[in-house]
Amino acid sequence: MKIFKFGGASVNSVDRIRQLPAILRQYPGEKILVVVSAMGKTTNALEKVAEAFYEGHKEEALRLFQQVKDSHLTTAKYLLVQNYLALEAQLRDFFTEAEWLLHDKPVRDFDYYYDQVVCIGELLSTSIVSAYLAESGIGNQWIDVRDIFRTDANFRDAVIDWEVTGRKVKEEVLPLFGEDDLIVTQGFIGATSDNESTTLGREGSDYTAAVFANLVDAEGQTIWKDVVGVMNADPKQFPDAVILPELNYDEVIEMAYYGAQVIHPKTIKPLQNKGIPLYVKCFLDASLPGTVIHNKSVHGLPPIIVLKHDQVLVQLHSTDFSFVGETGMARLYDLLGQVRVKPNLIQSGAVSIQVCLDDRPARIERLALAAADLFEVQVERGLTLLTIRHYNADVLQRLTAHRQEVLRQQTWETVQVLMR
Structure with a gap:
């Protein structure tokens, strides 16, 4: 059995959706489970709906949601x-699911409403893809992954209950292959035991596919993207980026940890645990070899560059000039866990700690307020974090020229520079 994942870029237009049957027909007679993301910029659009609703702007939320409805109905008509x-x-049932909530008033945390609204994007896209494949002569079974993936209630970053989910896959998903060779479902989303929708973190569709691959012992997982494979840098930021034809799990985990957007950070572990290879291929030209990710050693890699904008530096200084030490660091990590933010870089001195984070304003504010009980706190926004794996002096010099360096961490293999 194979697991395919098609990202938002591969279903963001009528023309691109029409390419899917040709790709799938290259695998006649094979059992394939297809995970599909929301179309194009739908997730961003639904985020604006959730934000407007939570801020009390019901009419604006409904207006923005109408745009989402119209775009999907138009795609379906074509x-x-x-x-x-x-x-x-089917689409109108999902519209109603969201609109029922939007006519109410928020009484819970934003993250809860975010998940209830944003999950609609994947349900809409997969319904359209499934119906189009069927009309194109490719029989398939559509399933709501919220009936399969049981999670906790950690909204926007839910944790999967592997035992319950594994049982549901065995009892409810695998038997469907007796009816058709193809199953279409959603990435990114799940549900609690109370049937409340959850999401698995941004770009979580890759992770969804990896969980399925692990649970069904797939022979491989393929991520279909609008690029020729995994690149050593974002080609939109670096036109001279080159393809990496082969990588191992460890390298991809490092890339994901430092913020590369090609593979979701949680995707590799379920595959690595069972030695399942991951292929990254181009849906625009399926004949291209793409990138294969496995458990073998890979040598001679070029510099791998990750550039993250909108970074925040939180500077913590002990109030009485006592050493920060292990106690101060332990308190900091406890606070980071409480507000659910992941540091991109931490540097400590005798009486101070500096932490670089993605700019999530509400959580940064919570962190700063909580840390103020322990430290003097300063916050600086608008920074850029450069990470280079397998760096050399020329590349480092070229990418940091004309920038003011704020922090640097460097090993023989990886360098990180926070810059203004």
Whole structure:
């Protein structure tokens, strides 16, 4: 069995959705479970809906959601003839699921409402893809992954209950392959035992596919993207980026840890645990070899560059000039865990600690307020974090020229520079 994941870029237009049957027909007679992300910028659009709702702007939230509705109905009309009415009814059920919430007033944390609204994107895209594949002669079974992936209630970053989820996959998903060779489902989302929708973190569709791959002992997982494979840098930021034809699990985990957007940070572990190879291929030209990720050693890699903008530096200084030491660091990590933020870089001195974080304003404010009980706190925004794996002096000099360096951490293999 194979696991395929199609990202938002591969289903962001009528023309691109029409390419999917040709890709799938290259694997006749094989059992394939297909995980599909929300279309294009749908997740961003739904985030704005959730924000407007939570801020009390009900009419604005409904107006923004109407735009999402219209775009998906228009896509469906262009793609379908025979199956359109059935699909429209399915889409309107999901519209109603969101609108029922949007007519209410928020009484819970934002993250809860975020998940209830944003999850609709994957449900809409997969319904359209499934109906189009069926109309194209590719039989398939559509499933709501919220009925399969049981999670905790840590909204926006939910943790999967592997035992319950594994049982549901065995009892409810695998039997469907007796009816069709193809199953279509959603990435990124799950549900609690109370049937409240959850999300697995941004870009979590890769992780969804990896969980399925692990639970069904897949022969491989393929992520179909709009790039030729894994690159040594973001080609939108670095036009001279080159493809990496081969990587191992460890290297990809390091890349993900430092913020590379090609593979979700949690994706590799379920695959590595069972030695399942991961392929990154281009849906625009399926004949290209792409990148294979496995457990073998890989040598001679070029510099791998990750550039993260919108970084925040939180500077903590002991109030009485006592050493920070292990106690201060332990308190800091406890605070980071409480507000659920991951440091991108930490540097400590005798009486101070400096922490670089992604700019999530509400959580940064909570961290600063909590830390103020222990430290003097200063916050600086608008910074850029450069990470280079397998760096050399020329590349480092070129990428830091004309920038003011704030912090640097450097080993023989990796260098990180926080810059203004």
